Structure formats: structure tokens, C-alpha cells
Amino acid sequence: xxxxxxxxxxxxxxxxxxxxxxxxxxxxxxxxxxxxxxxxxxxxxxxxxxxxxxxxxxxxxxxxxxxxxxxxxxxxxxxxxxxxxxxxxxxxxxxxxxxxxxxxxxxxxxxxxxxxxxxxxxxxxxxxxxxxxxxxxxxxxxxxxxxxxxxxxxxxxxxxxxxxxxxxxxxxxxxxxxxxxxxxxxxxxxxxxxxxxxxxxxxxxxxxxxxxxxxxxxxxxxxxxxxxxxxxxxxxxxxxxxxxxxxxxxxxxxxxxxxxxxxxxxxxxxxxxxxxxxxxxxxxxxxxxxxxxxxxxxxxxxxxxxxxxxxxxxxxxxxxxxxxxxxxxxxxxxxxxxxxxxxxxxxxxxxxxxxxxxxxxxxxxxxxxxxxxxxxxxxxxxxxxxxxxxxxxxxxxxxxxxxxxxxxxxxxxxxxxxxxxxxxxxxxxxxxxxxxxxxxxxxxxxxxxxxxxxxxxxxxxxxxxxxxxxxxxxx
Numbered sequence: 001x002x003x004x005x006x007x008x009x010x011x012x013x014x015x016x017x018x019x020x021x022x023x024x025x026x027x028x029x030x031x032x033x034x035x036x037x038x039x040x041x042x043x044x045x046x047x048x049x050x051x052x053x054x055x056x057x058x059x060x061x062x063x064x065x066x067x068x069x070x071x072x073x074x075x076x077x078x079x080x081x082x083x084x085x086x087x088x089x090x091x092x093x094x095x096x097x098x099x100x101x102x103x104x105x106x107x108x109x110x111x112x113x114x115x116x117x118x119x120x121x122x123x124x125x126x127x128x129x130x131x132x133x134x135x136x137x138x139x140x141x142x143x144x145x146x147x148x149x150x151x152x153x154x155x156x157x158x159x160x161x162x163x164x165x166x167x168x169x170x171x172x173x174x175x176x177x178x179x180x181x182x183x184x185x186x187x188x189x190x191x192x193x194x195x196x197x198x199x200x201x202x203x204x205x206x207x208x209x210x211x212x213x214x215x216x217x218x219x220x221x222x223x224x225x226x227x228x229x230x231x232x233x234x235x236x237x238x239x240x241x242x243x244x245x246x247x248x249x250x251x252x253x254x255x256x257x258x259x260x261x262x263x264x265x266x267x268x269x270x271x272x273x274x275x276x277x278x279x280x281x282x283x284x285x286x287x288x289x290x291x292x293x294x295x296x297x298x299x300x301x302x303x304x305x306x307x308x309x310x311x312x313x314x315x316x317x318x319x320x321x322x323x324x325x326x327x328x329x330x331x332x333x334x335x336x337x338x339x340x341x342x343x344x345x346x347x348x349x350x351x352x353x354x355x356x357x358x359x360x361x362x363x364x365x366x367x368x369x370x371x372x373x374x375x376x377x378x379x380x381x382x383x384x385x386x387x388x389x390x391x392x393x394x395x396x397x398x399x400x401x402x403x404x405x406x407x408x409x410x411x412x413x414x415x416x417x418x419x420x421x422x423x424x425x426x427x428x429x430x431x432x433x434x435x436x437x438x439x440x441x442x443x444x445x446x447x448x449x450x451x452x453x454x455x456x457x458x459x460x461x462x463x464x465x466x467x468x469x470x471x472x473x474x475x
Contacts, residue, residue: 065471068169069097072161072181073127075115076104079350079380080201080238080260081178087460088176088467089113096169100126100161108351116168120160123153127181133212134324158185166190174233174470180204180225187228195233195470198252202238203245206372226250233473234466241376241399254469258462261383264455265354267447271389275318275359279343286315286432289360289390291353292381294323294344297374299366299395302424304332307341309425315432320345320356357381358388361439362431366418367395378403386412386450389443393427403454412446 067088071081075097085095089112098116106115119126132146162185175190176197177183183198190196204210205222213221226249229235234254237243243257275287290300303317319329319342326344333342348356357363363385369375378399385392392413394400404412416427434442 064092064094065173065467065474066094066096066171067174067176068165068172068186069095069176069178070165070169070182070186071097071099071178072158072185073100073178075099075102077347077349079262080199082108082350083260083456083460084176084199084258084463085113086110087456087463091464091467093467096172098165098168104349105351108349118161118164118168120157120164122156122160125150125153125157131209133209161185162189173474174467180210183228183232184224187231192231195473196231197234197236197466197470198229198232199236200238200242200246202373203242203376211371222249233470236463236466239376239378239399242373245372245376254466256462256466258459259378259383259454260380261450261454261456261459262350262354262387264451264457265387267358267389268355272355272359274356275345278345279316279318281316286312287360287362288315288317288428288432289320289357289363290317290365290381291320291347291357291363291384292365292379294319294321294326294329296325297368297370299364299368299418299424300325300329302366302418302421303364303428304329304342305421306425306428307338309422309429311429311433312425315428316341316343318343318345318360321347353384354388357384357390360390362393362413362428363388363390364393364424364428365395365400366393366416366424366427367397368418369395369397383450383454386446386454389447391431391439391442391446393424393431407445407449407453409445409448412449413442 069081069085071078075081078099081097081099085097086109089095089110093112095113096116097113098118100117100119102115102117106113109115132143132150158181165182165186166189172194174195174197175186176199177186178199179201183196187196205218205225210218210221229250229252232252234256235246235250235252236256236258237246238258238260240257243255246252247255273283275281275289276283276285281287288303290298290303292298294300300319306312307315307317319326329342330344332338333340333344363381365379365381367374367377367379375397376399377397382392382394382400382403392404394404394413394415395418396415401415405415414427414430417423431439431442
């Protein structure tokens with residue numbers, strides 16, 4: 001489809017007018033091991049995904065509890081941390097948020113949120129610093145020494161940061177810690193009766209450096225995580241599938257699912273065209289957007305290769321974000337053979353993101369099943385595309401498929417086998433080849449799904465219900 005309304009040769013579409021490019025994955029599932037469903041997870045104050053949230057009885061005025069919030073990372077583009085802090089502050093809580101860095105505009109954070117940047121200096125090892133666990137091919141003896149030194153530096157800085165965090169936050173009534181490093185840093189520094197909410201953005205031991213540790217190290221870390229999770233008031237995580245794994249592994253006292261969806265958004269009419277304007281592309285140029293972390297196993301290489309497949313000759317791929325693979329993508333975009341059809345843009349702060357996403361014709365995220373986290377993921381970019389009315393192409397993995405294919409009103413895009421470039425291309429083409437009316441109907445269905453099911457107004461009810469219970473328990 002051209003955005004000027006001129007139809008292309010149509011690919012097969014379903015009777016509902018949506019691209020039917022579901023490609024069964026011949027090898028679905030992570031390369032580590034297959035996921036087995038765990039115990040049912042209680043939706044704290046809402047309902048199962050796809051059903052209307054059920055409101056709790058009004059608990060009355062909320063006490064102005066002081067919440068210490070900690071994230072061992074950069075706050076600038078962390079939409080989940082920013083969103084949760086703002087929600088608690090608007091509900092009457094006083095939030096003291098400690099992070100490693102924050103270079104963004106804080107206009108999205110209300111007055112009840114105080115951001116405190118604390119950066120440890122006991123060693124040079126910090127998140128996103130050079131990591132020997134990610135360097136293949138090093139001599140074995142040297143690699144072992146480098147990795148042991150890196151681990152010692154990491155733990156030294158983390159322990160130091162934990163002390164800094166507790167001092168910076170001062171007297172608080174509860175802690176909300178994001179991911180395992182913050183939990184490990186903060187929990188040993190606070191009183192045993194202090195309520196702690198552990199916000200696990202992923203299955204931490206199934207990603208990054210933790211996944212590369214030797215088996216004894218991983219076993220010890222899992223034992224320690226289970227031990228400290230037992231001390232928490234509740235565990236919050238990002239979707240039902242991840243919650244089932246965490247529930248089975250750690251058996252927390254309370255377990256809640258809060259999807260990281262953006263607020264409901266009213267897309268301007270006419271829809272934004274920021275991407276084409278920024279890149280000086282003609283109106284009607286088909287734009288495929290990948291936004292988020294630029295790193296391995298995210299499906300970016302497959303999207304680049306898909307541009308060479310039949311039917312995508314005039315499509316442009318826009319990569320918006322930062323990460324370890326960014327420079328290699330910039331180099332790839334500069335190759336003459338790419339004919340200027342690959343573009344790498346800087347990341348956009350969460351508060352300004354949706355107009356950029358709405359400028360694309362399809363949001364693509366053919367994430368690889370390289371880890372259990374990837375296989376079970378529901379990435380932020382999925383919900384951001386739906387809110388912006390941008391149809392999606394996602395990997396045919398259970399959690400993403402349930403949202404995109406099984407929506408009550410019909411599919412919200414297409415699925416693909418991310419291991420096959422030709423099938424990624426088929427899925428992208430199935431959206432781009434829709435005529436203008438069919439694409440608009442699909443886009444409108446995405447917006448309705450976001451407004452009814454996948455929005456922060458609905459998800460925040462779960463978070464606030466959990467904190468109502470926490471406040472009640474302190475009385």
C-alpha cells in the first residue's frame with residue numbers, strides 16, 4: 001500500500017480485512033529450554049488480559065506513604081520506572097527515586113517524585129560498560145581472569161550503590177525496587193519488617209551476564225534470589241507468562257501482573273508524519289519501524305535482510321534507538337547497495353514517542369527465541385504501536401500471538417517465524433500491501449484494542465491496588 005492511497009497488488013487477507021500472514025514457527029521456543037506453564041497468577045485489582053478491569057471498592061483516602069524506588073540503571077528512557085513512579089505520586093504517595101543516571105526531561109514526573117542520581121565509583125564496572133562475558137574468542141585463561149575481575153568490580157559497585165541509595169532516600173515507609181540488581185543492593189540495607197515490592201522486568205537469570213555465568217554460579221544466584229524474594233511483600237512483573245515462571249521458581253507471597261502499556265492516546269488527524277519529514281522521504285514512502293534496544297537477537301538483522309525480498313523494493317526501514325549494535329547498523333545503512341533505505345535515528349523520550357511511532361506504516365519486532373525472556377516477551381514497542389494505531393509484525397511466540405492474533409475484534413497485524421527472513425518479509429508485506437481503506441481499518445482496530453485492553457489507565461489499577469493493600473497492612 002502507498003500512503004497516498006494507491007493500492008498495490010494485494011496479498012491474501014482474512015475475511016476481517018486483516019493481513020493473514022501467520023507463519024507457524026517450525027522451531028518456536030527458546031534455544032535454552034521450552035517453557036512450561038506455571039501456577040495461575042492472580043490479577044491484583046484488574047482482570048485477565050483482554051477482559052475489563054474490575055474496580056475495587058474505594059479504600060478511602062490513601063495515606064501519604066513515603067516510597068523509596070531504586071533502579072540500577074539509566075532512568076532517561078525507562079518508561080516503566082517513570083510510569084510507575086508518576087502513578088504512585090499522583091495517587092498521593094511520596095516517591096524518592098534513586099537511579100544511576102537521568103538525562104531526560106522530567107516534565108512527565110509530577111511534583112511527588114524526587115529523582116536522586118547516585119553513581120558508585122568503587123570500580124569502573126557499571127551497566128553498559130565493557131563486559132568480558134560478551135567477548136567471544138578470548139584466550140581461556142585470560143578470559144577467566146577478566147571475568148572474575150569484572151564480577152568482583154560489579155559486586156563492589158553494587159554494594160556501594162546500595163548504601164548510597166538507602167542514605168539518599170532517607171526515611172521511607174516502603175521500597176519498590178526494579179530488577180534483581182536493585183533488590184540485591186537495597187534489601188540487605190533495610191530493616192527486616194520494611195515492606196518491599198520487587199518489580200521484575202524480566203526473568204533476570206535468563207538474560208545478559210547472568211545467563212552466561214557458569215552453572216554453579218547461576219545455581220547460587222537463583223538460590224539467593226529465591227531467598228531474598230521470600231522477604232518481599234510482593235512481586236510485580238510484566239506479563240502472565242513471565243509471572244508463571246517467577247511464581248513457580250520463587251513462590252512469592254503476592255504476585256501481580258502490570259503490563260507496561262502507555263496511556264490512552266488520541267492520534268491527531270491527519271496522523272503524524274514525523275519520520276518522513278525528518279528523513280526527507282516523499283509522502284507515501286512505505287516505512288517499517290523498529291524502535292527500542294539495538295542489540296543482537298532482536299530481529300533487526302532479519303528486517304535488514306528482508307528489504308532484499310520481493311515486494312519490499314521501495315520500503316524503508318527505520319531503526320530508532322540505542323544499544324551495542326547501533327554503530328554496525330549505521331555502517332550497514334551507509335553501504336551503497338542499501339540505496340539509502342535504512343535509517344538509524346536517536347531514541348525518543350517516552351513522553352514524546354507515540355507521534356513518531358504513529359508515523360510508521362508497520363511496527364516490526366521479529367524477536368528471536370534466543371532466551372526464555374525473548375520467547376515469553378511482550379515488548380514495550382508492541383503496546384506503543386497499538387496505542388499509536390500502527391499495525392504490527394511480531395514473532396509467533398505465545399504471549400505476543402495472544403495479543404496480536406487473538407484480540408476479540410480480530411488480528412492487530414501479522415505473526416512470523418523470526419528465524420526465516422522470507423517469512424518476515426511476507427508478514428511485513430501483508431500489512432504494507434493493504435489498500436488505504438483496509439490499512440485504516442486495521443489501524444483503527446489497533447487503537448480500539450489499546451483503548452479497551454492495553455493501556456496504562458487499566459494496568460495502573462493493579463499497581464495501586466497492590467499499594468492499597470500495602471498501606472492497609474502497615475496500619
